[in-house]
Amino acid sequence: MKVSITVNGEQRTDEVEPRLLLAHYLRETCGLRATNVGCDTTSCGACTVVVDGLSVKSCTVLAVATDGSQVTTLEGLAGPDGELHPMQAAFRAEHGLQCGFCTPGMVMAAIGVLADNPDPTDREVREGLEGNLCRCTGYHNIVRAVRTAAQAGPAAGQVPQAQEVEA
Amino acid sequence: MIPAPFDYVKVTSVEEALEALAEHGEDAKLLAGGHSLLPIMKLRLAVPTALIDISGISELSYVRVEGDEVAIGATTRHHELERSAVALAEVPLLPHVAGRVGDPQVRHRGTLGGTVAHSDPASDLPTALLALGGTVVVQGPAGRREIPVTEFWLGFFETALSPDELVVEIRVPRTGAAGWGYEKFTRRENDWPIVAAAAVQGRVALANMAGAVVRASATEAALAGGASIADAAALADEGTSPNSDMHADADYRRHLARLLTRRALEKAAA
Ligand SMILES: Cc1cc2nc3c(=O)[nH]c(=O)nc-3n(C[C@H](O)[C@H](O)[C@H](O)COP(=O)(O)OP(=O)(O)OC[C@H]3O[C@@H](n4cnc5c(N)ncnc54)[C@H](O)[C@@H]3O)c2cc1C
Ligand code: FES
Ligand code: FES
Numbered sequence: 001m002k003v004s005i006t007v008n009g010e011q012r013t014d015e016v017e018p019r020l021l022l023a024h025y026l027r028e029t030c031g032l033r034a035t036n037v038g039c040d041t042t043s044c045g046a047c048t049v050v051v052d053g054l055s056v057k058s059c060t061v062l063a064v065a066t067d068g069s070q071v072t073t074l075e076g077l078a079g080p081d082g083e084l085h086p087m088q089a090a091f092r093a094e095h096g097l098q099c100g101f102c103t104p105g106m107v108m109a110a111i112g113v114l115a116d117n118p119d120p121t122d123r124e125v126r127e128g129l130e131g132n133l134c135r136c137t138g139y140h141n142i143v144r145a146v147r148t149a150a151q152a153g154p155a156a157g158q159v160p161q162a163q164e165v166e167a
Numbered sequence: 168m169i170p171a172p173f174d175y176v177k178v179t180s181v182e183e184a185l186e187a188l189a190e191h192g193e194d195a196k197l198l199a200g201g202h203s204l205l206p207i208m209k210l211r212l213a214v215p216t217a218l219i220d221i222s223g224i225s226e227l228s229y230v231r232v233e234g235d236e237v238a239i240g241a242t243t244r245h246h247e248l249e250r251s252a253v254a255l256a257e258v259p260l261l262p263h264v265a266g267r268v269g270d271p272q273v274r275h276r277g278t279l280g281g282t283v284a285h286s287d288p289a290s291d292l293p294t295a296l297l298a299l300g301g302t303v304v305v306q307g308p309a310g311r312r313e314i315p316v317t318e319f320w321l322g323f324f325e326t327a328l329s330p331d332e333l334v335v336e337i338r339v340p341r342t343g344a345a346g347w348g349y350e351k352f353t354r355r356e357n358d359w360p361i362v363a364a365a366a367v368q369g370r371v372a373l374a375n376m377a378g379a380v381v382r383a384s385a386t387e388a389a390l391a392g393g394a395s396i397a398d399a400a401a402l403a404d405e406g407t408s409p410n411s412d413m414h415a416d417a418d419y420r421r422h423l424a425r426l427l428t429r430r431a432l433e434k435a436a437a
Pocket of ligand 1: 041042043060196197198199200201202203204205206221241242267268269270273276277278279280281282283284285289290291292328332333334335357358359360
């Protein structure tokens with residue numbers, strides 16, 4: 001069936017099978033490979049993307065169920081000139097990654113954490129990222145990165161589309 | 168893991184949902200947040216021929232006061248319930264428990280109607296609802312009917328709902344700030360409970376101690392008879408039939424039920 005989804009600010013219409021999962025739609029139909037599939041059981045968070053302003057695990061959402069939605073993946077965060085989103089910049093500054101497999105999902109979930117709570121404590125960051133597993137167990141630096149990003153102001157808790165909609 | 172093929176129908180009203188259920192027959196399933204249904208479809212434990220997506224029925228997304236009850240629409244997401252000012256003021260147990268379901272991403276998708284209809288014995292919100300008392304309002308071809316929460320969950324994935332009906336609303340008494348406690352034991356901070364206990368005004372419900380969520384009736388009777396919290400909580404596992412699995416054996420679950428019941432009752436009394 002036909003779906004119209006705005007992916008990283010660009011509206012596209014695709015013919016998809018109802019059983020296609022959002023994670024596979026993004027990776028295969030859209031060619032956006034940052035969104036990783038780790039556990040495929042809604043546990044690890046590697047597939048986290050932002051749908052209409054809320055972080056979701058895209059391995060447990062049907063692409064057809066996001067018809068008409070705004071979907072943001074890691075690829076949609078940096079500005080057109082390559083300027084990193086504050087969360088990306090903070091992950092880089094604090095070395096919030098090791099192998100990088102969990103990183104796209106962590107970054108997307110971390111933006112959601114700041115959307116709910118712009119100035120979280122370490123404990124609140126850990127609770128907010130509870131649905132994301134890092135196989136390298138690099139959690140300390142990830143928590144530090146999210147707290148650093150919080151200092152950059154409200155933009156750290158928003159995905160670019162949300163800002164445009166508000167403007 | 169990819170689900171088997173199915174037809175997908177998106178509906179925007181209760182009438183459309185009921186029509187679609189009638190049209191697609193017994194092998195059709197409603198899809199709300201999909202966070203219980205899609206995982207089992209990926210494992211091919213469920214193979215519905217049609218999915219009727221009710222997540223967009225906005226008329227079923229609300230939390231409001233009606234007389235001495237709070238009414239919550241079936242498509243209200245856990246995340247919305249967690250933040251509802253009405254729920255926080257009128258029945259604070261529910262937003263507290265909603266905030267302890269899974270992780271934020273799960274709470275952004277999962278709905279109250281979905282967790283109620285799914286009837287997983289380990290689910291948090293049904294446990295809280297069973298302790299609160301109240302009713303599940305369902306709608307079918309013959310109209311609406313109200314099922315008391317005490318008669319709704321019949322067993323593992325089994326409820327009093329018939330296949331041509333939809334859960335439309337959950338109604339609970341307004342408790343105000345009045346005493347409540349919720350204690351859950353998990354391996355991670357918020358995850359499926361290994362055992363959980365909800366206590367509200369002398370009523371106690373337990374998660375994961377039987378085929379469905381259950382009331383701790385022996386504890387409730389003892390409290391009503393004037394027993395101390397410690398003595399009443401010591402009876403919490405009476406009449407339950409907990410499983411043994413890789414997380415806990417049945418005896419350990421019984422121990423947890425007694426311990427968590429005591430803590431939940433102490434919180435409710437504090
Ligand atoms: C990783 C993970 C962790 C989780 N952790 C927890 C936890 O800690 N505690 C907990 O309690 N739960 C937990 N859950 C379950 C979560 O709360 C589910 O979202 C919820 O149980 C089901 O709600 P849903 O809206 O996603 O329902 P769906 O998956 O869409 O539907 C579930 C079932 O209910 C039926 N249904 C849905 N809505 C209706 C309706 N209105 N009327 C009639 N039938 C309906 C569907 O047909 C299906 O059979 C977890 C889930 C995941 C994936
Ligand atoms: S791949 Fe989706 S949560 Fe792990
Ligand atoms: S950095 Fe390797 S999985 Fe997290």
